[in-house]
Amino acid sequence: MISELLQEDPIVIALVERFDAAIEAGSLEHEQTILYVSAGSIVEVCTFLRDEHGFNRASSVTALDWYPQEPRFELVYLLHNVKDALRVRLKVRVSGENPAVDSVTSVWAGANWYEREVFDLFGVTFNGHPDLRRIMMPDDWEGHPLRKDFPIHGHKYDYGETNQ
Amino acid sequence: MSETLTPTATLEPVPNSDAGSTRKMTLNMGPQHPSTHGVLRVVLELDGETVLKAVPEVGFLHTGIEKQCETKTYQQVIPLTDRVDYLANLSNNLCYCLAIEKLLGIEVPPRAVWTRVMLTELTRINSHLVWLGTHALDMGAMSMFFYTTREREELLKIFEMFSGQRLMTSYFRIGGLALDHPRAGLEAVEKFLEMFPPKIDEYENLLDNNPIWKNRTIGVGVVPVDKMLAMGITGPMIRAAGIPWDARKDEPYSGYQNFEFDVPTRTENDVYARYRVRMEEMRQSVRIMAQALEGMPEGAYQADAPKVVLPQREKMKTQMEALIYHFKIVTEGVRVPPGEVYQVIESPRGELGYYVVSDGTSKPFRVHMRTPSFGNIQGLGMMCEGGMIADSIACMGSMDFVLGDTDR
Numbered sequence: 001m002i003s004e005l006l007q008e009d010p011i012v013i014a015l016v017e018r019f020d021a022a023i024e025a026g027s028l029e030h031e032q033t034i035l036y037v038s039a040g041s042i043v044e045v046c047t048f049l050r051d052e053h054g055f056n057r058a059s060s061v062t063a064l065d066w067y068p069q070e071p072r073f074e075l076v077y078l079l080h081n082v083k084d085a086l087r088v089r090l091k092v093r094v095s096g097e098n099p100a101v102d103s104v105t106s107v108w109a110g111a112n113w114y115e116r117e118v119f120d121l122f123g124v125t126f127n128g129h130p131d132l133r134r135i136m137m138p139d140d141w142e143g144h145p146l147r148k149d150f151p152i153h154g155h156k157y158d159y160g161e162t163n164q
Numbered sequence: 165m166s167e168t169l170t171p172t173a174t175l176e177p178v179p180n181s182d183a184g185s186t187r188k189m190t191l192n193m194g195p196q197h198p199s200t201h202g203v204l205r206v207v208l209e210l211d212g213e214t215v216l217k218a219v220p221e222v223g224f225l226h227t228g229i230e231k232q233c234e235t236k237t238y239q240q241v242i243p244l245t246d247r248v249d250y251l252a253n254l255s256n257n258l259c260y261c262l263a264i265e266k267l268l269g270i271e272v273p274p275r276a277v278w279t280r281v282m283l284t285e286l287t288r289i290n291s292h293l294v295w296l297g298t299h300a301l302d303m304g305a306m307s308m309f310f311y312t313t314r315e316r317e318e319l320l321k322i323f324e325m326f327s328g329q330r331l332m333t334s335y336f337r338i339g340g341l342a343l344d345h346p347r348a349g350l351e352a353v354e355k356f357l358e359m360f361p362p363k364i365d366e367y368e369n370l371l372d373n374n375p376i377w378k379n380r381t382i383g384v385g386v387v388p389v390d391k392m393l394a395m396g397i398t399g400p401m402i403r404a405a406g407i408p409w410d411a412r413k414d415e416p417y418s419g420y421q422n423f424e425f426d427v428p429t430r431t432e433n434d435v436y437a438r439y440r441v442r443m444e445e446m447r448q449s450v451r452i453m454a455q456a457l458e459g460m461p462e463g464a465y466q467a468d469a470p471k472v473v474l475p476q477r478e479k480m481k482t483q484m485e486a487l488i489y490h491f492k493i494v495t496e497g498v499r500v501p502p503g504e505v506y507q508v509i510e511s512p513r514g515e516l517g518y519y520v521v522s523d524g525t526s527k528p529f530r531v532h533m534r535t536p537s538f539g540n541i542q543g544l545g546m547m548c549e550g551g552m553i554a555d556s557i558a559c560m561g562s563m564d565f566v567l568g569d570t571d572r
Contacts, residue, residue: 029503030503059396060532065530078517087415109394113396113539136226152231
């Protein structure tokens with residue numbers, strides 16, 4: 001369901017025309033465009049936005065963990081068109097079971113480290129990523145710290161939580 | 165002297181099976197290398213002195229700030245934002261506060277807005293001074309560091325006057341400022357603005373008349389600008405490549421549209437151009453500060469939002485409501501309506517963005533910091549490749565990264 005506020009946005013119109021059902025929903029929050037894209041077409045949507053609408057950089061790629069809801073993860077792509085100072089936020093919902101999505105490093109080389117960070121801290125796999133390994137945590141670390149079921153003090157110390 | 169210790173008169177040529185073929189060497193630079201300004205490791209693949217490949221490795225300073233934000237109330241996150249980029253702490257304070265104010269929908273009074281602009285520009289000068297000193301130090305111009313530290317000291321005194329802290333200021337709060345201006349605070353800023361501009365000329369004199377500095381910076385570290393943008397590089401480096409992208413102009417925040425200033429750009433896109441851009445930025449910051457000082461409005465320094473802003477101590481002693489609000493804010497925190505926002509500001513290093521998601525409780529559901537250093541360091545590899553080892557030091561210096569900002 002695309003919000004009425006976005007009905008006249010030229011980028012949203014072009015995206016819906018081109019991808020139709022792959023654009024699942026859209027909303028405008030604090031004058032910022034948010035579009036939900038189906039997981040399968042994120043790379044095509046990003047390529048389209050880069051080539052046709054001048055989104056020449058991905059400001060950041062990050063994720064949200066809606067544990068215990070399902071689909072658990074929401075990947076957030078903060079895209080930016082420098083020339084026209086436009087910003088669009090794409091979101092992809094991913095299930096909590098073996099979360100994986102296609103990598104957008106082929107679209108913007110700079111997505112590399114941001115996807116590695118999401119892989120490291122949320123445990124979401126990016127298919128086709130050239131160098132998918134941990135970036136913040138040590139290589140032998142177990143678990144993914146930014147997940148909501150990861151305790152703030154880590155798994156190393158048990159503060160009586162297991163007895164409850 | 166025994167015979168074995170006497171050096172042989174003639175040196176026999178050592179037979180070398182690899183003679184003629186190229187041998188690559190892998191060199192670990194860091195994590196404790198002085199020119200990495202923190203704990204950054206760069207794995208260099210070398211052919212002689214030429215860098216074939218440079219792979220930066222980060223994460224040594226990861227402290228899980230984003231995770232910690234989720235366990236604190238909205239107000240308690242502010243001291244954490246200081247510690248992200250410890251050279252541009254007020255920029256981080258500002259970006260976070262603007263994001264939360266957008267979510268809450270509160271308006272900040274003009275006095276607070278003007279003060280915020282004035283002090284974030286002072287932060288930009290602070291950060292650029294540290295950059296200039298250390299960058300020149302890496303390149304062998306040691307005296308520069310003493311001069312910039314001398315001026316930075318004056319500037320830190322101003323921070324101390326306003327916030328009580330030299331480095332970890334936490335001066336901006338949701339809805340305004342922590343405190344009103346201190347006595348003689350504005351006079352101190354005025355004095356600084358009189359003192360500082362001639363010093364910029366002095367720095368330029370020192371460096372531009374130095375042939376070594378020019379030889380080591382001109383034509384070094386050139387990368388196509390499209391690649392830089394796609395790689396996530398932002399800030400002065402992009403402006404040194406000819407693109408006048410500055411969030412203060414393109415996506416004005418905190419009243420920057422009321423100020424007159426130029427966005428300095430260069431087209432050479434080398435280390436020297438980045439130096440010129442940052443020097444000019446310091447002059448523009450002085451210009452903005454002078455305007456902020458001149459037009460500094462009187463009046464409230466905090467928004468009229470009793471559910472968000474801590475009440476004045478005096479009111480707590482006389483008004484029941486103030487005491488109740490104080491109790492509520494301190495024990496429960498501020499409830500922020502559900503929603504999300506991505507707030508961008510122009511930090512001294514580039515695009516600083518806070519992506520904050522609220523689920524309606526008094527603690528943020530997620531705070532993602534899009535920090536400029538993280539994106540910039542990602543492009544370090546392509547900037548160093550093909551150059552000499554010594555050039556990679558120049559490239560690193562021109563990036564002006566802070567490792568706390570990278571690893572969070």
